[in-house]
Amino acid sequence: MPIVEFDAVRKNFGDFAAVDGVSLKIYPREFFALLGPSGCGKTTLLRMLAGFETPTSGRILLDGQDISTVPPNRRPVNMMFQSYALFPHLNVRDNIAFGLKRSNRSKSEVEDRTAEMLNLVQMNDFASRKPHQLSGGQRQRVALARSLAKNPKLLLLDEPLGALDAKLREQTQFELVNIQEKLGTTFIIVTHDQEEAMTVATRIGLMNRGSLMQVATPSEIYENPNSRFVADFIGDVNMIEGTAGKVTKRDGEAYAEVKTMSAATLKARCGVPVSSGEKCWLAIRPEKIAVSRTRPRSAANLVSGCVDDIAYVGNLSTYHVKLADGSLIKAQTANRERIARREITWEDEVWLSWSPDAAIMLSD
Amino acid sequence: MAAGLRRYLLIVVPYAWLLVFFLAPFFIVLKISLSDLAVAMPPYTPTFDPSAGWEGFKAFISQLDFESYIFLATDSLYVNAFFSSLQIAVLSTFLALLVAFPMAYGMARAPDWLRPLLVMGVILPFWTSFLIRVYAWVGILRSEGLLNQFLIWTGIISEPLQIMNTPVAVYIGIVYSYLPFMVLPIYATLEKMDESLLEAAIDLGCSRVKAFWLVTLPLAMPGIIAGCFLVFIPAMGEFVIPELLGGSRTLMMGKTLWNEFFSNRDWPVASAVAIVLLLTLVVPIVIFQRQAERQQEAGR
Ligand SMILES: Nc1ncnc2c1ncn2[C@@H]1O[C@H](COP(=O)(O)OP(=O)(O)OP(=O)(O)O)[C@@H](O)[C@H]1O
Numbered sequence: 001m002p003i004v005e006f007d008a009v010r011k012n013f014g015d016f017a018a019v020d021g022v023s024l025k026i027y028p029r030e031f032f033a034l035l036g037p038s039g040c041g042k043t044t045l046l047r048m049l050a051g052f053e054t055p056t057s058g059r060i061l062l063d064g065q066d067i068s069t070v071p072p073n074r075r076p077v078n079m080m081f082q083s084y085a086l087f088p089h090l091n092v093r094d095n096i097a098f099g100l101k102r103s104n105r106s107k108s109e110v111e112d113r114t115a116e117m118l119n120l121v122q123m124n125d126f127a128s129r130k131p132h133q134l135s136g137g138q139r140q141r142v143a144l145a146r147s148l149a150k151n152p153k154l155l156l157l158d159e160p161l162g163a164l165d166a167k168l169r170e171q172t173q174f175e176l177v178n179i180q181e182k183l184g185t186t187f188i189i190v191t192h193d194q195e196e197a198m199t200v201a202t203r204i205g206l207m208n209r210g211s212l213m214q215v216a217t218p219s220e221i222y223e224n225p226n227s228r229f230v231a232d233f234i235g236d237v238n239m240i241e242g243t244a245g246k247v248t249k250r251d252g253e254a255y256a257e258v259k260t261m262s263a264a265t266l267k268a269r270c271g272v273p274v275s276s277g278e279k280c281w282l283a284i285r286p287e288k289i290a291v292s293r294t295r296p297r298s299a300a301n302l303v304s305g306c307v308d309d310i311a312y313v314g315n316l317s318t319y320h321v322k323l324a325d326g327s328l329i330k331a332q333t334a335n336r337e338r339i340a341r342r343e344i345t346w347e348d349e350v351w352l353s354w355s356p357d358a359a360i361m362l363s364d
Numbered sequence: 365m366a367a368g369l370r371r372y373l374l375i376v377v378p379y380a381w382l383l384v385f386f387l388a389p390f391f392i393v394l395k396i397s398l399s400d401l402a403v404a405m406p407p408y409t410p411t412f413d414p415s416a417g418w419e420g421f422k423a424f425i426s427q428l429d430f431e432s433y434i435f436l437a438t439d440s441l442y443v444n445a446f447f448s449s450l451q452i453a454v455l456s457t458f459l460a461l462l463v464a465f466p467m468a469y470g471m472a473r474a475p476d477w478l479r480p481l482l483v484m485g486v487i488l489p490f491w492t493s494f495l496i497r498v499y500a501w502v503g504i505l506r507s508e509g510l511l512n513q514f515l516i517w518t519g520i521i522s523e524p525l526q527i528m529n530t531p532v533a534v535y536i537g538i539v540y541s542y543l544p545f546m547v548l549p550i551y552a553t554l555e556k557m558d559e560s561l562l563e564a565a566i567d568l569g570c571s572r573v574k575a576f577w578l579v580t581l582p583l584a585m586p587g588i589i590a591g592c593f594l595v596f597i598p599a600m601g602e603f604v605i606p607e608l609l610g611g612s613r614t615l616m617m618g619k620t621l622w623n624e625f626f627s628n629r630d631w632p633v634a635s636a637v638a639i640v641l642l643l644t645l646v647v648p649i650v651i652f653q654r655q656a657e658r659q660q661e662a663g664r
C-alpha cells in the first residue's frame with residue numbers, strides 16, 4: 001500500500017496553476033526525488049503534503065487516510081526546509097529537541113532521543129553552539145537531525161543540499177542515503193539537480209509546469225525517457241529530427257526507421273508508439289556513440305562529419321561533430337590513452353555509429 | 365605617524381564632545397545641587413572664585429553639603445513625585461508595548477508594497493511639533509472636547525467624562541507621544557524574521573499560538589527591550605505632557621524640577637532633583653547598553 005497518494009491534486013495561485021493535476025503514489029521506504037526546472041511546482045507539491053498549502057482540488061492520502069483536514073502540526077510528516085529554518089535563539093541541542101518537547105515524551109526520553117540524533121549526524125561536539133556559530137554543512141546536519149527527531153513516517157526535504165559546495169554536496173548525498181537506509185524512513189526530496197536525483201533516489205518524478213512528466217527509477221528515466229523534455233532534462237542528449245518510417249517488432253520491442261532531414265535512414269527503439277509518416281525525434285546519449293576515423297564495417301546507424309570541437313574533461317572527451325547538413329552531434333568517449341596519443345583531432349573526418357538500442361524515438 | 369595622529373584625533377573628538385556637552389554641565393549641576401540657596405545672583409552660594417587660590421578652594425569645598433538631597437528625601441512631595449513618575453513611566457511603557465506590538469506585528473505581516481507606507485505613517489507625526497501634538501489632545505480630551513462629544517452623540521454616556529487633568533490623560537499623552545519609539549524597533553526585529561521559522565515550529569508540532577510564544581516572541585525580544593527603554597527613559601523625566609494634560613494633581617519629577625527652578629528659584633534643590641533623575645535613568649541605560657552589546661556579540 002502506498003504511504004502517500006496524490007489523487008489529481010491541483011493548486012492554483014490566482015488563475016495560475018502551480019500544480020496541475022498530479023497523481024502519484026509513493027511507497028514505504030522509498031527515497032523519492034521530485035525533479036524539475038525552477039518554478040515547476042515542486043515546493044508547492046511538498047508544502048501541500050506538509051500542510052502549509054491546501055490543494056485547490058484533488059486529494060492527498062497518507063497511509064490511506066485523506067489528510068486534507070489535518071493541520072500541519074498534527075501530521076506525522078516532518079520537513080527539512082530549504083533555508084534550514086533553524087531557530088537562531090536556541091542552541092543545537094534545543095533545536096533538535098524542539099519537536100520532541102512538543103510531544104508527550106518524558107524528559108529522559110527527550111534527552112535520549114536528542115543524544116541519539118546528535119550522534120546520528122555527528123554533531124555531539126557542537127551541541128551547545130548557536131546556529132550562527134556553525135558552518136553551512138553543520139547547519140544542514142542539525143536541520144536534518146531536527147526533522148528526523150520525531151521519527152516521522154515521512155520526511156520531506158526541500159533542496160536540502162542547495163547551499164553546500166559541490167564537494168560537500170556529494171559527500172552529504174551519500175550520508176543522506178546511508179541515514180535513510182539505516183532508519184527506513186520514507187524520504188521525499190526536492191531538487192532541480194538531475195545528478196543529485198540520480199544519485200540519491202530510488203525513484204524520480206520529473207515535473208514540468210505543474211505536471212508530472214515521468215515517474216521511474218533513475219536508470220529507467222535515463223534509458224527510456226518518454227518525451228523530449230525528459231530526455232533533454234536528464235543528462236546530455238543529441239536530438240535528431242525526422243519522420244517515422246517502417247516499424248518492426250523484435251523480442252517484444254518496437255523499432256522504427258527514421259528518415260532524418262539530411263535524408264539518412266536511422267534505426268531506433270520506439271519510446272512511444274508512433275505510426276509511419278509522423279514527425280518524430282531521435283534521442284541518443286553521447287556516450288553511446290562510437291567515434292572512429294575509419295568507416296566501421298557494419299553499423300546499424302552510421303553518419304559522418306568533421307570534428308568541430310573537442311571538450312576535454314579529464315576522464316572524458318566529448319567530440320562535437322558537424323554533419324553535412326550543418327547539425328552538431330556530440331559523442332563522448334572515455335580517455336584511456338594519454339591525450340597526446342589521441343588519434344582524433346580537430347577538423348578530422350570521422351564516422352559516428354551506434355546500435356538501434358542506443359537510440360530512442362520520441363514523438364514531438 | 366600621520367595615521368597615528370588621525371587615530372588619536374578620531375578618539376579625542378567624541379571624548380571632547382562628551383566632556384564639553386555632557387560632563388561639564390553635569391559637574392556644574394552637581395556643584396549647584398551641593399550649594400546653598402542665597403538671595404543673590406546667581407541664587408546660590410558658594411560661588412567658585414579662582415583668584416582666592418588654594419585656601420579659597422578649600423573654603424569653597426567645605427561649604428558644599430548634601431542639604432538639598434536631605435531635603436528631597438525628607439519632604440514627602442519629592443518622594444511622592446519620584447514614585448509617581450516611576451509608576452507613570454512603568455505603566456505607560458507597558459501600555460505602549462501593548463499597543464505597539466500588534467501594530468508592529470501587523471506592519472511586518474503587511475504586503476511588501478504597503479510596508480514603507482505604514483512605516484511612513486508611524487513616523488509622520490514627527491513632522492509636527494511635539495508641543496502642538498500634545499496640545500491637540502487638550503482639544504480632544506476636555507469636557508466639551510471631541511471625544512466627549514462623540515461619546516454623548518453615540519449615547520454611550522450622558523455626562524461628559526472628566527479625562528483632562530487626570531493621570532489618565534497623562535497616560536494617553538505619553539503612550540501617544542512615544543508610540544513610534546516602541547513600534548519601530550519591534551517592527552525592525554519582526555520584519556527580518558524568517559517566515560519559515562514559524563512554519564518549522566508548526567511542522568514540529570506547535571500550534572500557532574505556541575509557535576508565537578516559542579519563536580516570534582523570543583526573536584522580537586531585542587526590539588521589545590529597546591522599545592521599552594526608548595519609552596521609559598523620556599517618560600520618567602517628562603514635563604510637557606503632565607503640565608498640559610495632567611493638571612495640578614499629577615506629580616512628576618519633571619514638573620517639580622520646573623517649579624523649583626522657575627517658581628521657587630531654588631536652584632540647589634532643582635539641581636538635586638535633576639541629579640536624582642539622572643541617576644535613576646543611568647541604571648536602565650547601562651542595562652540597555654549591556655543588552656545591545658550582548659546582542660551584537662550574538663551576531664543577530
Ligand atoms: N504563494 C504563492 N503565490 C503565488 N504564486 C506562487 C506562490 N508560491 C508559488 N507560486 C508560484 O508557483 C510556481 C511554482 O512554485 P514552486 O515554489 O513550487 O516552484 P519550485 O518548483 O519549487 O521552484 P524552485 O526550484 O525554484 O524552488 C511558481 O511559478 C511560483 O511563482
Ligand SMILES: [Mg+2]
Binds near residue numbers: 044158
Ligand atoms: Mg522550491
